[in-house]
Amino acid sequence: xxxxxxxxxxxxxxxxxxxxxxxxxxxxxxxxxxxxxxxxxxxxxxxxxxxxxxxxxxxxxxxxxxx
Numbered sequence: 001x002x003x004x005x006x007x008x009x010x011x012x013x014x015x016x017x018x019x020x021x022x023x024x025x026x027x028x029x030x031x032x033x034x035x036x037x038x039x040x041x042x043x044x045x046x047x048x049x050x051x052x053x054x055x056x057x058x059x060x061x062x063x064x065x066x067x
Contacts, residue, residue, distance in 0.1 A: 013044055013051035022054070023061060033067075 008014065008022055016034070020027045034043045034050045042056035061067070 009054075011054060014054050016050055016052065019052040019054070019057065023057065025067060029067065 008018055011018070014022060016027050016030050019025070019030055023030075030052070031050070034040065034052065039045070040060075042053045042060060044051040044053055
């Protein structure tokens with residue numbers, strides 16, 4: 001199954017680029033938030049690639065007034 005066949009709203013993790021488009025948050029802002037120490041629970045590292053756990057990040061966004 002090609003990853004292009006999976007709709008973005010059904011993916012478990014998103015790349016920084018996908019998450020930026022999906023949540024309408026800048027890529028640089030997402031990278032800064034994801035590279036905090038210790039890493040947030042909504043971040044998954046795949047080697048040197050950051051993946052955003054869509055549902056956990058959505059919960060975070062829902063709880064915030066500003067990002």
